[in-house]
Amino acid sequence: MTTHRQRHADLPPPSAPMGGLGWLRKNLFASPQDGALTLLALYLLYLVVPPLVEWALIKADWRGTRSETCSRAGACWAFIHVHLNQFMYGFYPVAQQWRVNLAIALLGALIVPLLFKRFALKRWQGAVLLLVYPVVAFYLLVGGRFGLSHVETSKWGGLTLTLVIAIVGMVAALPLGILLALGRRATNMPVLKTLCVAFIELVRGVPLITVLFMSSVMLPFFLPEGLNFDKLLRALIGVALFASAYMAEVVRGGLQGIPKGQFEAAAALGLGFWKSTALVILPQALKLVIPGIVNTFIGLFKDTSLVLIIGLFDLLGSIQAANADANWLGFSTEGYVFAGCIYWVFCFSMSRYSQWLEKKLQTGHKR
Amino acid sequence: MNAIQAVDSTANAASAGPAMVELHGVHKWYDRFHVLKDISLSVAEGERIVICGPSGSGKSTMIRCINRLEEHQRGRIIVGGVELTSDVKNIEKVRSEVGIVFQHFNLFPHLTVLENCVLAPMWVRKTPRKAAEQAAMEYLERVRIPEQAKKYPGQLSGGQQQRVAIARSLCMRPKVMLFDEPTSALDPEMIKEVLDVMVGLARSGMTMLCVTHEMGFAKTVANRVIFMDGGEIIEENEPEAFFMHPQHDRTKLFLSQILNH
Numbered sequence: 368m369t370t371h372r373q374r375h376a377d378l379p380p381p382s383a384p385m386g387g388l389g390w391l392r393k394n395l396f397a398s399p400q401d402g403a404l405t406l407l408a409l410y411l412l413y414l415v416v417p418p419l420v421e422w423a424l425i426k427a428d429w430r431g432t433r434s435e436t437c438s439r440a441g442a443c444w445a446f447i448h449v450h451l452n453q454f455m456y457g458f459y460p461v462a463q464q465w466r467v468n469l470a471i472a473l474l475g476a477l478i479v480p481l482l483f484k485r486f487a488l489k490r491w492q493g494a495v496l497l498l499v500y501p502v503v504a505f506y507l508l509v510g511g512r513f514g515l516s517h518v519e520t521s522k523w524g525g526l527t528l529t530l531v532i533a534i535v536g537m538v539a540a541l542p543l544g545i546l547l548a549l550g551r552r553a554t555n556m557p558v559l560k561t562l563c564v565a566f567i568e569l570v571r572g573v574p575l576i577t578v579l580f581m582s583s584v585m586l587p588f589f590l591p592e593g594l595n596f597d598k599l600l601r602a603l604i605g606v607a608l609f610a611s612a613y614m615a616e617v618v619r620g621g622l623q624g625i626p627k628g629q630f631e632a633a634a635a636l637g638l639g640f641w642k643s644t645a646l647v648i649l650p651q652a653l654k655l656v657i658p659g660i661v662n663t664f665i666g667l668f669k670d671t672s673l674v675l676i677i678g679l680f681d682l683l684g685s686i687q688a689a690n691a692d693a694n695w696l697g698f699s700t701e702g703y704v705f706a707g708c709i710y711w712v713f714c715f716s717m718s719r720y721s722q723w724l725e726k727k728l729q730t731g732h733k734r
Numbered sequence: 735m736n737a738i739q740a741v742d743s744t745a746n747a748a749s750a751g752p753a754m755v756e757l758h759g760v761h762k763w764y765d766r767f768h769v770l771k772d773i774s775l776s777v778a779e780g781e782r783i784v785i786c787g788p789s790g791s792g793k794s795t796m797i798r799c800i801n802r803l804e805e806h807q808r809g810r811i812i813v814g815g816v817e818l819t820s821d822v823k824n825i826e827k828v829r830s831e832v833g834i835v836f837q838h839f840n841l842f843p844h845l846t847v848l849e850n851c852v853l854a855p856m857w858v859r860k861t862p863r864k865a866a867e868q869a870a871m872e873y874l875e876r877v878r879i880p881e882q883a884k885k886y887p888g889q890l891s892g893g894q895q896q897r898v899a900i901a902r903s904l905c906m907r908p909k910v911m912l913f914d915e916p917t918s919a920l921d922p923e924m925i926k927e928v929l930d931v932m933v934g935l936a937r938s939g940m941t942m943l944c945v946t947h948e949m950g951f952a953k954t955v956a957n958r959v960i961f962m963d964g965g966e967i968i969e970e971n972e973p974e975a976f977f978m979h980p981q982h983d984r985t986k987l988f989l990s991q992i993l994n995h
Contacts, residue, residue, distance in 0.1 A: 632840035637830030
């Protein structure tokens with residue numbers, strides 16, 4: 368008996384009965400428990416959202432130059448409005464604030480195309496960003512040359528300072544972390560390996576506050592008399608080293624996820640250690656741990672608020688300083704909400720970017 | 735039959751050539767386990783060797799010693815006149831002259847097929863990108879896969895990936911090609927496309943050492959078949975004699991197991 372049949376035609380998949388009601392049923396009321404949870408969530412939203420909207424938007428006072436203009440029935444955004452300059456620039460002289468704006472605008476112009484597009488001169492622009500831009504930004508912000516007046520770092524503050532610490536920290540932590548991770552895996556170099564392990568475990572084992580405190584208060588005792596380098600610089604070094612220890616472990620996780628065959632194939636083609644690491648292993652390992660890297664970046668961004676304890680007034684620090692303003696007492700809630708929103712915008716953007724990047728770099732359909 | 739004769743005639747000429755790969759009394763241990771025991775082998779330029787044997791017999795380890803993916807602990811290995819020692823420069827030199835094809839392809843998944851092929855020529859041989867890409871396309875044509883050049887390895891079938899892996903090795907213009915069970919991880923219908931490419935390569939006069947259980951391939955192209963068991967070379971002969979009149983009991987047992995199933 369033969370079972371020859373005609374080739375079966377491809378059929379479309381059965382259509383799902385969706386529409387509004389179908390969606391509700393499937394997602395919110397699939398079972399009695401689901402229904403109960405949905406109703407509970409709705410009730411909680413009802414409890415929280417309307418008062419919040421009323422406080423933050425409906426009954427809020429937006430304008431004003433004195434605290435008496437605020438009715439105190441809702442939020443007093445005039446408090447933020449009045450102190451906005453301080454929150455953004457700290458005590459950076461108003462007449463010089465264009466330098467901060469220019470530095471940030473330059474950074475944006477250089478980095479945004481790099482983040483999103485592929486183009487012919489990408490490598491050159493990357494080099495400019497990493498090699499030329501830091502020098503330009505340094506002289507723009509610090510001054511003291513090219514006819515720009517010197518602005519001491521103790522006057523820096525607000526969001527400007529937060530961004531300076533976070534960006535320098537990120538840019539330093541990633542390469543340092545990669546080197547530490549490679550060092551930790553160098554089983555044929557026991558001394559190097561031990562040093563890397565010791566550094567990573569030591570730094571991860573203490574809180575950032577301790578590192579900052581050490582770098583700010585203890586370090587000067589060990590330095591020779593008269594040699595005293597900038598407080599901001601000390602904080603930058605502390606933050607960068609701290610983040611690099613975490614980054615090292617994230618990157619090491621990625622390196623361990625690369626199959627042995629990749630190392631062998633690269634070596635067998637005659638690529639030496641650095642070439643095979645840079646061209647074959649790291650591109651895959653870093654892609655694998657994008658979520659972990661961004662996690663560390665987000666943590667670093669928020670950790671910058673700890674520099675307050677060594678007397679640097681970052682975004683959160685300048686808000687706390689404004690809370691103590693005798694003309695504007697009792698508006699700390701507004702200040703913290705504002706700080707929270709700014710931190711959230713930056714962290715959420717990083718998170719979304721990392722998700723987009725992961726999708727873009729997806730090349731292999733795993734079989 | 736014609737094919738076999740054609741290959742044989744070039745082989746006889748080749749086996750008189752200078753030794754391309756030499757192993758003298760090579761030993762290797764994994765911890766306390768003695769994987770390679772006193773292996774001596776000389777492969778002339780243009781010679782094609784097939785190595786077979788039961789799993790765990792050390793055949794893969796042996797050919798991986800030839801480009802030092804595995805380190806030997808005693809004896810000497812000389813490839814193209816360069817002795818393999820712990821000298822990194824020598825190792826990289828040998829590796830750039832010796833291609834290897836792995837069981838699991840080991841293509842670089844983050845690079846396209848073409849980028850896989852030009853990576854080593856550009857970074858090891860310092861070939862300009864244009865020339866490297868041109869050469870890569872020629873080799874991709876030779877393995878009959880030029881139309882896939884812009885795809886990523888993850889988008890190809892196993893047989894296609896293995897052919898790309900062969901092309902990638904050839905782009906370095908190696909003097910010796912090692913094959914470490916190149917068809918063992920493939921679905922049955924894809925084995926032939928890879929073997930065809932390997933036969934073509936053999937015809938072009940490439941020095942080849944193949945660890946494989948494809949006995950048809952061995953009969954078609956090998957000058958010599960080597961049988962390994964327990965870390966030793968048990969028997970070594972021309973293919974016809976090897977298959978028709980195996981000398982050693984272990985060889986007979988092995989052949990009966992793989993040929994009569």
